[in-house]
Amino acid sequence: MRRFLCKILLYVLPIFLGAIILELIVEHIPNSYTYKRAYMDRYADSICTLVLGHSCAYDGIDAEILPSAFNLANSSQCFEDDYRLLVKYLPVMDSLKMVVLPVSYSSLQMVSSSNRRAYYTIYMDIYPRWPISKYSFECFNLELLVKKCVKYLLNTDMVQCDSLGQRLGHTMLNRPIDWKETQSLIANDRFVGKSSIPYVTENIEWLHRLAELCENRDVLLYLVAMPMLPDYRSGMPMEQILLMEQVMRSMAQEHNCVRFVDYQEWGNEDDFWNATHLNTDGAKRFSIMLLHDLYNKKSL
Amino acid sequence: MLFNSFEFLIFLPIVFLLYWFVFDYAIRKCKKQLLWQNLFVVVASYIFYGWWDWRFLILIAITTILSFLSGIGIEKAHTQRGKKTVMIANIVVNLGILGVYKYYDFFAEQFAQLFGIESDFLLLHLILPVGISFYTFQALSYSIDVYRKQIQPTHDIVAFTAFLSFFPQLVAGPIERATNLLPQFQRKRHFDYTQAVDGMRQILWGLFKKIVVADNCAAYVDTVFADISTQSGSTLLLAAVLFTFQIYGDFSGYSDIAIGTAKLFGINLMRNFNVPYFSRDIAEFWRRWHISLTTWFRDYVYIPLGGSRPVVPERLKAKGERRAARYIKWIAVRNTFVIFLLSGFWHGANWTFVLWGAYHALLFVPLLVMNKNRRFMDDERQWTDIPRMLLTFVLVVIGWIFFRASDMASCWDYFSGIWQLSLFTLPVVENSLLLWATIAAIIVMLIIEWTKQLPNRWWLYYGLLVAIWWFAGQDVDFIYFQF
Numbered sequence: 001m002r003r004f005l006c007k008i009l010l011y012v013l014p015i016f017l018g019a020i021i022l023e024l025i026v027e028h029i030p031n032s033y034t035y036k037r038a039y040m041d042r043y044a045d046s047i048c049t050l051v052l053g054h055s056c057a058y059d060g061i062d063a064e065i066l067p068s069a070f071n072l073a074n075s076s077q078c079f080e081d082d083y084r085l086l087v088k089y090l091p092v093m094d095s096l097k098m099v100v101l102p103v104s105y106s107s108l109q110m111v112s113s114s115n116r117r118a119y120y121t122i123y124m125d126i127y128p129r130w131p132i133s134k135y136s137f138e139c140f141n142l143e144l145l146v147k148k149c150v151k152y153l154l155n156t157d158m159v160q161c162d163s164l165g166q167r168l169g170h171t172m173l174n175r176p177i178d179w180k181e182t183q184s185l186i187a188n189d190r191f192v193g194k195s196s197i198p199y200v201t202e203n204i205e206w207l208h209r210l211a212e213l214c215e216n217r218d219v220l221l222y223l224v225a226m227p228m229l230p231d232y233r234s235g236m237p238m239e240q241i242l243l244m245e246q247v248m249r250s251m252a253q254e255h256n257c258v259r260f261v262d263y264q265e266w267g268n269e270d271d272f273w274n275a276t277h278l279n280t281d282g283a284k285r286f287s288i289m290l291l292h293d294l295y296n297k298k299s300l
Numbered sequence: 301m302l303f304n305s306f307e308f309l310i311f312l313p314i315v316f317l318l319y320w321f322v323f324d325y326a327i328r329k330c331k332k333q334l335l336w337q338n339l340f341v342v343v344a345s346y347i348f349y350g351w352w353d354w355r356f357l358i359l360i361a362i363t364t365i366l367s368f369l370s371g372i373g374i375e376k377a378h379t380q381r382g383k384k385t386v387m388i389a390n391i392v393v394n395l396g397i398l399g400v401y402k403y404y405d406f407f408a409e410q411f412a413q414l415f416g417i418e419s420d421f422l423l424l425h426l427i428l429p430v431g432i433s434f435y436t437f438q439a440l441s442y443s444i445d446v447y448r449k450q451i452q453p454t455h456d457i458v459a460f461t462a463f464l465s466f467f468p469q470l471v472a473g474p475i476e477r478a479t480n481l482l483p484q485f486q487r488k489r490h491f492d493y494t495q496a497v498d499g500m501r502q503i504l505w506g507l508f509k510k511i512v513v514a515d516n517c518a519a520y521v522d523t524v525f526a527d528i529s530t531q532s533g534s535t536l537l538l539a540a541v542l543f544t545f546q547i548y549g550d551f552s553g554y555s556d557i558a559i560g561t562a563k564l565f566g567i568n569l570m571r572n573f574n575v576p577y578f579s580r581d582i583a584e585f586w587r588r589w590h591i592s593l594t595t596w597f598r599d600y601v602y603i604p605l606g607g608s609r610p611v612v613p614e615r616l617k618a619k620g621e622r623r624a625a626r627y628i629k630w631i632a633v634r635n636t637f638v639i640f641l642l643s644g645f646w647h648g649a650n651w652t653f654v655l656w657g658a659y660h661a662l663l664f665v666p667l668l669v670m671n672k673n674r675r676f677m678d679d680e681r682q683w684t685d686i687p688r689m690l691l692t693f694v695l696v697v698i699g700w701i702f703f704r705a706s707d708m709a710s711c712w713d714y715f716s717g718i719w720q721l722s723l724f725t726l727p728v729v730e731n732s733l734l735l736w737a738t739i740a741a742i743i744v745m746l747i748i749e750w751t752k753q754l755p756n757r758w759w760l761y762y763g764l765l766v767a768i769w770w771f772a773g774q775d776v777d778f779i780y781f782q783f
Contacts, residue, residue: 001320001491001493003493004491004493004496004497007497008500011758011761011762011765014762015765015766015769019769115773133306134305134306134307140306140772140773141772141773142766142769142770142772142773143770143771143773144773146770
């Protein structure tokens with residue numbers, strides 16, 4: 001038995017030490033999560049408009065245009081992440097008047113993948129790191145670890161967002177739509193079938209909790225159906241589209257503080273870098289329109 | 301919990317250390333040492349299984365108690381008829397539980413569609429307990445083997461529960477026979493260094509097949525199957541081939557992890573795969589693929605139905621030898637269809653699985669009729685066998701399309717999609733680097749399986765560990781968990 005245990009240790013120990021070293025290195029590399037956390041820790045009390053949600057908002061809402069706004073959205077950020085972020089920061093957000101939460105056809109079926117959940121655990125501290133779980137460390141995904149370290153060593157900008165949290169990068173530049181990529185997106189985002197039902201129920205529950213948080217603080221919650229290209233919409237199953245619209249409308253009916261605004265048909269091809277995400281120019285135009293609609297039409 | 305999960309990474313060492321250091325070394329002199337060790341196996345297995353959903357434990361407990369009592373009932377029954385009644389009662393109840401959870405909603409929907417009525421009020425929406433198909437069959441084999449006097453019924457409920465719920469093979473096999481596994485829980489186990497090292501190597505190999513081969517194939521396959529109508533013929537063909545390796549890597553990888561894990565505890569499980577993609581014909585393929593299930597159907601369905609040597613009725617014997625021979629052939633063909641269709645249906649409540657079973661039956665039957673189904677019983681493959689292996693491989697790939705398609709319409713779309721001019725274009729690949737890495741992993745897998753052993757080289761073990769770690773971030777379920 002002793003010989004067996006020694007042999008196991010001989011193989012496992014170098015891997016274990018390598019994992020610890022890589023984990024320590026990668027946790028010191030700045031990223032959008034560490035930037036946004038630092039910003040929120042410092043300026044949360046002065047934010048009037050908070051943008052939450054996933055990459056559609058991360059790309060598509062320019063916080064510089066909205067009054068005293070900050071874009072706390074991030075790629076694949078799900079409703080549970082949004083809720084926990086709001087729980088953490090709401091107590092110190094004395095100036096908050098409005099929360100903008102984008103929704104898309106796959107929002108109700110989305111849950112955090114393990115590596116993204118790890119980012120919220122390690123860098124934003126909204127999930128407990130202990131007791132230890134697969135979300136407690138980044139080292140479980142060697143591929144991502146190595147890619148991050150290599151990018152950092154090549155002096156790539158690891159934060160990749162502007163000072164108010166909107167994504168920066170080559171993807172945001174104007175470029176022709178890749179229609180094959182649109183087909184891939186449609187294939188990835190189609191969630192029809194029994195397997196997605198448990199997530200839908202959970203996500204609706206998280207939305208209700210978000211709404212209740214806002215209600216208790218007298219903060220308006222805008223559920224924004226983000227723009228997307230007609231080809232993408234026509235490729236999605238109608239039941240999935242109707243489900244999203246129905247849930248958002250019923251949220252607006254059930255909660256006084258919730259408003260549902262539908263911008264699915266806004267924009268043209270020049271505003272997008274892919275079928276569901278606005279490019280830099282498109283985000284500016286959309287944010288200006290959002291400013292007019294949300295701030296001029298709402299009653300404070 | 302999954303074998304390739306963080307929770308299992310914590311669970312297994314704790315269970316292993318407690319099993320040997322506490323329930324073997326520490327209490328070695330205790331008279332009930334074996335009882336305590338088996339009880340620990342039961343507790344650990346129930347924790348493992350209950351991790352999915354604690355409600356699943358109720359069903360496996362019911363199956364355990366019923367099957368245990370059936371063994372005693374068969375022993376105590378005075379007449380043969382009484383023994384048979386007890387055995388049949390156990391089969392009916394256990395298959396009934398399996399049938400309700402797995403097939404009720406499917407048949408209710410079919411019934412509703414047939415009569416054009418609303419199906420919602422008919423459906424029970426029961427969650428399919430993980431592994432129910434596997435442990436139910438394992439329990440049935442016990443009571444049938446007791447009835448056939450192939451094994452003495454056990455009066456040790458703890459050993460029996462350990463046999464039925466042993467966590468390495470509980471949720472996706474191998475479907476163990478009581479004659480092999482139960483006696484191992486009835487005698488003391490001693491730590492064996494060679495067995496344990498072999499077990500670790502097998503776990504490592506299984507993780508490589510699952511995480512590096514199967515999960516990377518899944519990344520491509522799932523995207524293609526989600527949107528068949530827009531894919532080119534070559535893309536569909538590539539996805540079909542990758543699925544062939546995905547299901548093998550996934551299922552045989554799981555079996556390897558299960559067998560390797562069992563070895564760590566001094567338990568030997570049966571081999572479940574024997575390099576099936578090097579088969580020289582379909583008959584050999586079915587002797588090498590999911591061996592525990594195919595032998596189960598052979599021993600408990602095919603042979604009781606008469607197998608390929610049924611008893612010829614006297615009235616037919618009187619009509620001459622040729623008539624009798626034709627009868628024997630017809631029964632063998634019928635029985636072959638029965639087990640292939642049942643095997644297909646066992647995999648899931650969908651007509652595509654039945655179609656898959658029927659397809660393989662149609663491939664197998666000509667070999668049976670021509671008495672060529674036992675042509676390749678040896679393990680000695682030559683380079684000249686490669687054309688046969690390739691043909692068998694192509695036939696198997698076609699069958700997997702039925703298996704993977706979500707419904708009959710998708711099946712038809714897939715086949716008609718392959719046979720178009722775009723078959724002669726390059727397949728669409730989003731991430732060519734990942735695809736080439738997957739192909740390289742498949743080649744490594746095939747080379748090692750052709751040579752039938754994992755070379756004992758530390759650099760190979762580190763290479764496998766790093767490859768597993770590289771791709772471990774993906775969250776992909778084992779395919780056979782859905783069965």
